[in-house]
Amino acid sequence: MTEFAIQATDVVKKFGDFTAIDGINLSVPKGCIYGFLGPNGCGKSTTIRTLTGLLSPTSGQVNVLGLSIPKESEALRLKIGYMTQKFSLYDDLSVEENLEFIGQIFGMEKQTLLQRITEQLSTYGLDQLRKQRVSGMSGGQKQRLSLAAATMHKPELLFLDEPTSAVDPENRRDFWEQLFDLSDKGTTILITTHYMDEAERCHRLAIMESGVIRADGEPETLMANMGVNIVEVKTDNLRALKNTLIQRNEIRSAAQIGIRLRVLIHQDISDPISWLRSEFPELKDAEMNIARPSLEDVFVTVTGKGRQ
Numbered sequence: 149m150t151e152f153a154i155q156a157t158d159v160v161k162k163f164g165d166f167t168a169i170d171g172i173n174l175s176v177p178k179g180c181i182y183g184f185l186g187p188n189g190c191g192k193s194t195t196i197r198t199l200t201g202l203l204s205p206t207s208g209q210v211n212v213l214g215l216s217i218p219k220e221s222e223a224l225r226l227k228i229g230y231m232t233q234k235f236s237l238y239d240d241l242s243v244e245e246n247l248e249f250i251g252q253i254f255g256m257e258k259q260t261l262l263q264r265i266t267e268q269l270s271t272y273g274l275d276q277l278r279k280q281r282v283s284g285m286s287g288g289q290k291q292r293l294s295l296a297a298a299t300m301h302k303p304e305l306l307f308l309d310e311p312t313s314a315v316d317p318e319n320r321r322d323f324w325e326q327l328f329d330l331s332d333k334g335t336t337i338l339i340t341t342h343y344m345d346e347a348e349r350c351h352r353l354a355i356m357e358s359g360v361i362r363a364d365g366e367p368e369t370l371m372a373n374m375g376v377n378i379v380e381v382k383t384d385n386l387r388a389l390k391n392t393l394i395q396r397n398e399i400r401s402a403a404q405i406g407i408r409l410r411v412l413i414h415q416d417i418s419d420p421i422s423w424l425r426s427e428f429p430e431l432k433d434a435e436m437n438i439a440r441p442s443l444e445d446v447f448v449t450v451t452g453k454g455r456q
């Protein structure tokens with residue numbers, strides 16, 4: 149039987165008249181890296197804050213690591229780590245002082261604390277920077293320190309709210325290596341992002357829009373079950389072609405990618421290339437090929453963006 153780190157049922161969170169999350173159901177298996185993908189303002193941070201007990205849901209049930217939230221949030225606090233996009237570090241303290249401070253908050257004894265600081269500095273490549281003040285550090289260094297701080301007390305469950313938005317692709321890749329290491333050791337990770345490539349690395353994924361989960365599952369399964377075929381078209385006048393194509397109900401979306409138009413066509417059309425040639429005379433001699441689905445296609449298919 150699958151054990152779940154997080155189970156949320158029909159969770160609603162309102163701010164006054166505004167509904168930020170609207171009936172979310174979520175089951176996150178233990179040890180899983182679970183992604184939350186969605187545009188700015190769709191409710192990702194509100195969901196995380198509700199799951200950690202920082203916000204109380206307006207209605208619905210939340211169970212995290214066997215604890216009923218928000219009632220048992222205080223007990224949960226010791227079992228989770230939480231890293232936000234702002235990194236939440238103390239600028240005037242050095243690298244090791246930041247870790248020491250966090251360890252003290254979690255009530256670690258002096259000897260254990262010193263040993264853990266040494267471990268964390270080594271794991272996150274911060275040995276050389278131990279005396280460095282945070283204010284003089286680069287985005288990538290701050291990110292590593294922030295992850296070291298969030299995992300000081302060896303949490304069972306780690307919440308990461310857009311942790312890579314302030315760093316370059318190389319640092320992002322290194323950061324993901326660290327996440328896979330943590331996952332290998334059994335840590336459950338819930339991470340929010342609006343980067344497609346990052347979402348593809350997750351074991352499971354929920355796609356969120358306007359406070360609602362539009363789809364969830366393994367990235368591969370989501371891509372397989374999209375209900376569309378993808379054709380890439382290379383021809384002239386792509387802008388005009390796009391406007392013509394999206395008038396048809398059979399076409400879910402069309403987006404220009406460089407010199408090609410990526411066209412998502414409903415799966416009930418069995419031979420989409422022949423269909424395009426026969427329905428649109430301007431495509432008679434166009435170069436067309438079937439493309440592999442991407443997570444961006446899934447996103448477009450399950451959210452309102454496909455209807456534009």
Ligand SMILES: Nc1ncnc2c1ncn2[C@@H]1O[C@H](COP(=O)(O)OP(=O)(O)OP(=O)(O)O)[C@@H](O)[C@H]1O
Pocket residue numbers: 163166168186187188189190191192193194195
């Ligand atoms: N304390 C609050 N009071 C009122 N409205 C809020 C509050 N917190 C969030 N909201 C609103 O709820 C919606 C969801 O916000 P949230 O921060 O959860 O989105 P998000 O998906 O995390 O976005 P981002 O990627 O920009 O962080 C937004 O419209 C936001 O303005």
